[in-house]
Amino acid sequence: MSVTPSNSFRIFLFFIVTAFVPIVLFAQEGIKWNKTGNGYYQFEEGELGLYTLPKQTKTVILSKKQLTPEGKTAPLSVQSFSFTADEKKVLLFANTKKVWRLRTRGDYFVFDTNTGALTKLGKNRPASSLMFAKFSPDGSKVAYVSEYNLYVEDLASGNIQQLTMDGNRKFINGTFDWVYEEEFFCRDGFRWSPDSKHIAYWQIDARKTKDYLMIDNTDSIYPFAVPVEYPIAGEPPSPFKIGVVDIASAKTQWMDIPTDPVLQSYVPRMEWAANNNELIIQHLNRYQNQSDLMLCNTQTGASQVIYTEKDSAWIDIQPLWDEDYSYGGWDWLSGGKEFIWASEKDGWRHLYRVTRDGKKEVKITNGDYDVMNISAIDEKNGYVYFLASPTNATQKYLYRTRLNGKGPAERVSPANQEGTHEYDLSPTATYAQHIFSNIYTPFTIEMISLPDHKGLNGGHEVNDAVAKADKNSGVEFFKVKTEEGIEMDGWMVKPKNFDPNKKYPVVFYVYTEPWGQNVKDQFGAASAWLYRGDMAADGYVYISIDNRGTPVPKGRTWRKVIYRNIGKINIRDQAMAAKEVCKWPFIDTSRTAVWGWSGGGSATLNLMFQFPEIYKTGISIAAVGSIFTYDNIYQERYMGLPQENAADYVQGSPVTHAKNLKGNLLYIHGTGDDNVHYQNAELLINELVKNNKQFQLMSYPNRTHSISEGAGTRVHLSTLYTTYLRAHCEPGGR
Template sequence: MKSIQLMVLFVATLFSATAQQKITVEEIYRGEFRAKGMDALQSMKNTNQYTVLNSDRTSRSQQIDLYDFATLKKVATLLDTKSHTDLADGIDSYTFSNDEKQILIANNSNPIFRHSFTANYYLYNLNSKNLTKVLENVQEPTFSPDGTKIAFAKENNLFVYDIATKNTTPITTDGKKNAIINGITDWVYEEEFAFVRAFDWSSDSKKLAYIRFDETEVPQFSMDMYQKELYPTSQTFKYPKAGEKNAVVSLHLFDVTSKVAKTVNLSNYNDFYIARLKWTNDANIVSAQVLNRHQDNLDLIFVDATTAIAKVVLNEKDKAYVDVTDNLTFLKDNSFIWTSEKDGFNHIYLYDKNGKLKNQVTKGNWEVTSYYGFDEKTKTVFYQSVENGSTVRDVYKISLDGKKKVRLSSQTGTNVATFSPDFSLFINSYSSVSVPTTYTLNNAKDGKQVQEIVNNNALADKLKKYNLPTKEFFELTTEKGHKLNAWMIKPKDFDATKKYPVFMYQYSGPGSQEVANNWLDTNDMWFMMLSQQGYIIVCVDGRGTGYKGAAFKKCTQKELGKYEVEDQIDAAKVIGNYSYVDKTRIGIFGWSYGGFMSSNCLFKGADVFKMAIAVAPVTNWRFYDSIYTERYMTTPQENASGYDDNSPINHVSKLKGNFLLIHGTADDNVHVQNSMQMIEALVQANKQFDWAIYPDKNHGIYGGYTRIQLYNKMTNYIKEKL
């Protein structure tokens, strides 16, 4: 009897060790697998401290807490919403004045597009502890360097608020919806140059530089908003499609004291972009990055605020395109640090104040992926790179002369640093495909860990019962000889003697990366769920993706969707020949650029792919915006075949497999027009397919139960069609 009990116990133990609790879409999109982080982590500038926005669920309050970098101990709670009924709705974001004695707090934010929003703003004085509502429904309020004023935008005009007098002075008055914008970017700049605030203070707080957008001639785009009203409303905004007219931009200077405005003479440029604006350490010189429309010529210009005359201090050209950099850093003498991929890889350069190259700081067949800062005391540059492989990220420091390089991160995976103001310490966020994000305090001298701050051990323990499979990284070589980064997730009970269906995922856009050694996101958890249901999941980064050098990234120039599609089809053929893969059951999925790709792969690779899901896809490059599309394709007038040969809408007659097309009607980025015209093309080609339209949902297609319904729909489609 005892031996039978032992046998039962052994079998039960074995079962519990190997049993796999099933993941559900509901769990994923309710946030059950979300990792803990350090919200709104900000390094202070004047003290060796940092702040974090914490939440107290019991009291439904938020706190801006101040911590000491060296000890990690909380020094003070700078503000607690419990004490301020005006902030009962919470803190959306916060910024400090330069002297860090005032905080500007945003709440009741209302999104406009991807990055832009309006909000109400409260000014909190850390000495007096007074909280005052100062601005309502405004954009991008920014302290002057001396902390006495706040510049902001409202309804397409710029203003300055004087904190002491509480007076507001208009800088511009000609702002008008869908016509003139002052100090805030238009839709296409916001989306493709990824910035909203198009104004900047001089270092002496006396002047403002700003960009003005005249979008009068830009064609309009309208979206119907259905909501729950009897009649839909229409949202209309200016959207320049490839080859169409862009906003005419101009650069202006405003003297806050004299209230005199000047226009910078940029008459030597025609049909151009002002992609960045930044004041130098010299209060009389402002810098701007000016790109031609093809984006293959970039000038860094310095503008003399007295004369409003611009001079070119640095020029970069490229046969394909020049990337705008956010890493322009001015040193005390106005020499500057700049990142560029002019030698074939993205690296750090030092120039003198006149734009003469002093030194290339980093070198090698690898990319600098983030520039963290420069320590004036030790003349040391801190950065992140892919020096140890394009799928991992490490933190480094190096002397300005390019010597004394030290690797500060030690674990293989993704390391992201936040440095203390004196660069003596840094908070390292580390994760890998098998380790959820961990935050540690590290010494910037040698990178050694001082102390752990936040871990996700509880999440790791929680996931044990799901007995997740491993995401395996490998290099896939196509028959044409292209070596591509890839990962694969096999079912946990994988049996090499069986044949499995394969579901491929990719994004594939220029400079992007999906094959990276970091912790699992929500898509990964969905893929893990699919693996539990007997699917092998594969992701391949084809040519045109990032972090392997400019030649690999830019080889798709003028032919978006040609080589990337070729690589996905060729990768699927290689995978289809694995002994454990059923080559008749390969599917592919993607969103946005990935949706463009999955559509093209199913049509052009009709004998390779059995099914595809395309979410919010570009179906014709002629429908997409000017800045993004022309960067890689020039204009449709110049490159008609590049546009048409690679747009899936022109290949619908080749469809053989199962196709699911999904789009949101309020997608301001990739308009639902793309899918509507694709649907009509498929109908006229007499092709059967499936589609789902999400009313009033933007490019992200989320809100309420939307993601749960969407991912259940896609899951069911995969199970039915693959």
């Protein structure tokens, strides 16, 4: 039900968000800044170039010939790359394979720019089995995970040393189990020490975590079970350990991190603490409403809490406010004497600089707005750059403010560029790659200088794109206030050749839960991407509204009012907003439809069952029918433990209300869904059958949560969706 954020455009993913099932339209390795910040590396047309700024003069670093392994005729298709500190060696990731959501397993090669040699790593390991390979800080070695164990390879000798011996599917070294990956975005599970002599790593013990058994009926004559270690709500997490292994001896020192022996706890972040003998970790309790930052002595294992935060609901995890660090990193200041941290303790997400011992803090950002993401820290000039949108929750802009917390925040994004901005800033914050779009302007990329925000070499790519864009996109933003006084943002696409004297069917697109914002001033946000045809031309009003509980920049109270209320507050907000929309004179209240995917699929079911007088047709895809079945990290974060408040789980689950179905329901699910298991479909089916509620069902054999695998799948799904909608919510004005 959650989505993996992009890594601040270091890997570009131009996609249409489909309720947390992104359809990738274009993907490539993004830019990587050189260490001086006056240029960037990028793959183009199969070769790696260095582009020196401001003129963007290209120097070929790796040609296609150099990228062709010995004995091969084609160059490597590189997904990602990194450099040693001296930028003389390049680590290349190719031949990749998917691990659940992302392609994080494959082969790694090192190219030495001094010798011209291209060397494959892990020569005795199975093909495409290496994960998260990275150079040691001194550039002499590469460490990686293969088949749940850690290895280190000496680049000069080619010697490979195995550092852990006990790894398997249920006992995981250097990476994570399914739920840590899905809900904490933890994938890369080890870190080099600054002196290259040690590696700190996670160990996850999933031996007591029960398996979900997905049945594969299509890949052999005899069906077989595909197990996934998956702790549902109420089940304890897989225990963790943090170890520091000495490269010379291969001996591990374990950190002493206290945990609840029954409830257990989590460590979603771990880094070296700006020196060679301490780690800094974030320790979350089982409820995820207390966060302890701890320093660990890597020689003795002793740990101490330096900074504690509590919340009556939950503590947001780091990818929500600094997505650059999905694969590691920590914002240190003053040579390791201070660090930057984010908190919602004053009602808004703001940044604080905290001393290493946690005893002093300075609030850096101030005001009634949320910090949406940290873009860069320019310590030399005393600034932090961040994304925010104080006056319009559908948009996103670059701001900067003083690291000392004095003075107001300064908007860096130009006033004439209204919409959604993303940035990848250089190490010195002198240049940035700027990516802009709004509801009518396609994604546009330009290189700019900062802080003046001017296009390099006199360029005006974004301004030119805005000027020539068709502003009659057909999308309108609106605000709707319910009879309970709740005001929400929405977008609407009216039918083409709209006649205000006619009444039209309305289709609501929903997500509603804490991991989805639908209403964005961003190109493609209002696309009816699953509809096979032109929904506006066919005569539908298409609408999406963001209720309370969605992760929009409207403050802590807006987002966290949904605690222990999933399936209740979000559903009522949506229904009350729809009730107001249905008062509009051009809406035909006999033709009202709702659809969504994943959490949006759950919302669709709840809306159909709890408010059947409003919604006449629903299309629900990959829904959680019973929230008792979903994973513990997500569901307990927002709903508490079911052992303590089972009634909230019962009332929030669509199956509880299935007996109230009156309208037309199409339910769709993939039987190979590792995220929202097909069990949810069968629990729902049982309730509908028990109450003699007629509905239409489509099961996609062995498809995952994205229902994208297999020849013809997407066309079939789109055709099914469109045909059902047209049949039960007839298009056109009347």
